Amino acid sequence: MPLRRQVLAGTAAAAVLAALTFGAEAQETTKVTLALPSPGGIGYFALYNAIAEGYFAEEGIEVDVQSVNGSAQVLQVLAAGQAQFGHPGPGPLLNAREAGEDIVYIYNYFASSQFSLVAESDSGFSSPEDLKGKVVGVGTSDGAEVAFVRSIFDSYGMKDGEDYTFLTVGEGGMAVAGFMQDSIDAFASDTAGMATLRLRGIDLANLTPPEFKGYFGNGYAVTREFMEENRDVVEGFGRAIVRGMRFGTDPEHREETMENAKLGNPQQLEDKEFASALLDTYFYLTTPADPAKGYGYQNPESWERWQATLVESGDLDAPLPDLTRAYTNQFIEIWNAAE
Template sequence: MAQDLRDVTFVQPSPSAINSFPVFVAIGEGYFAEEGLNVTVESINGSSAVLQALAAGQAEFGRPGPGPVLAARARGEDAVFIYNVAARSNFGVVVRADSDIQGPEGLRGKVIGTGTADGAEVGFARNVMAGSGLTEGTDYEFLTVGDGGPATVGFTTGAMDAYSASTADAAILNQRGMAVRDITPGEFARFFGNGIATMGNVIETDPELVAGFVRAFARGHAFALDDANRDTVLAHLKDANPQEGEDVQFQSALFDAVRSKTIPVDMTNGLGYQPPEVWEEWQDSLVSGGDLAAPLPDLTAAYTNEFTAMAHEAMK
């Protein structure tokens, strides 16, 4: 019964239901309720805001990017990644489809737009540019323009030459008639994107809460990957964000794009697994790009695969 459920808040860095689809599927299918949880979703602006909400105790779980999580830990905040949602990079540096720019080197002396000033997309773009030997402030500039309509305006006015976009952002731009093309080198696909995080004290004081949340989330994720459930999944997502579901064809295409990024290249360890070697690469790139002053004292404290392993056992 509803009165017996524990209220839990999940914060996401954008209002898109599709970007957080396992949460809404788990809500719609009753998986959280089966774990004794009543999950409320709140949308705020960017990964840094998500982490601030977690640190302030305003939410138990959120969906930040790995770069902001490491930056938060460097500030002394005990944020911990517990589930790798975007197992393949869900960001890309895009240019207008008719642009002459073919790769990061072509952005020397140019402006790259971002949705937020300090979200996951900023760190990702900085890594991509550093991979081509380009340094922010010397070889290129970032400009915070917002997402959706403002990003379209950024291109049409010439305020920006490229945009660090999520899979959803790029799909929306194309849907709105602003055709864009991804110029991100292929090797950056290994840099997984946003995932589920909580605070260390939540794990320490209430591990059953974390285990239950991850079990339900993983079930929602697996349910959504089964094409037999497609119509049900899209209905849950429309309930969560009616505006996103107004154009059924667009909703379906956007879901396909986002869902594809959540399937690991190697399924040996199942959904949600975080490769330690990629965490090392994330940290190295953030240090070289200046986002981190130095490597963390203990990188392994930033993430755990314990709860996904437990969830997989429970789902067998």
């Protein structure tokens, strides 16, 4: 029987409950701390399924979930040994490696970019090129999604103010109004924005080119020292996460997955309809780019693309001596063999 956690406490307190064991059959438990860059429930649905359904407990792992302020702090606590697992973004991880920290991505969780260029599905637009002379709505004039979408247009030789125009319309309902009033033809959206648009009845076509979807987001990381000295823990952690993914994406377990997400952020689930739409968006973002490779797989070309972009923008001084040291796929087959 899975362990059902109906706990609405904060992430750290709730996660500690994950390693309950059973009487004489109890096994020795390994306690680890996981640092997240922000509090979240639905976005980390696989993690909270793994906690609530007892998958970590079956691996003999007790997870203490702690939220910090962004990827930089995640990497700091990993380097300091204050956490064994973290969930940073790829850019900050490469910055940390440039600074001499040997931290390794082990699991590509947000396999697709968390930003997208979207239009209404009945618009007839199927490519960014179709937006020549059109208006693209944005939430704010200087948000990260703006830079992301501008880089898409740049790749097509389209220039801001000449071939297309950005219009600041705001998020949520304001973006919906922009489409309904025909003041925008497309929208530069983040994860929550896509969920809101779909919830409000806007059927979306994603115009983001495949190569830009490859700008994957945050994933699980550890120090090389921890990985090499605790291979069994890393294997068990990843198996539990993969089982949590499979449980969550099974339509039969949708309600349980929503309930489990309350362990991380109960407030996020107060608007159940919005939470459900957000969950669908996270399903899309966490689906492997190549399902045959399995959950967590990291495409070397995607890492090369990230590094090249960071060097070009000046966020990295130069390419790393050996980019392959920044990530590993050595556990993927083991994790995905989990039932």
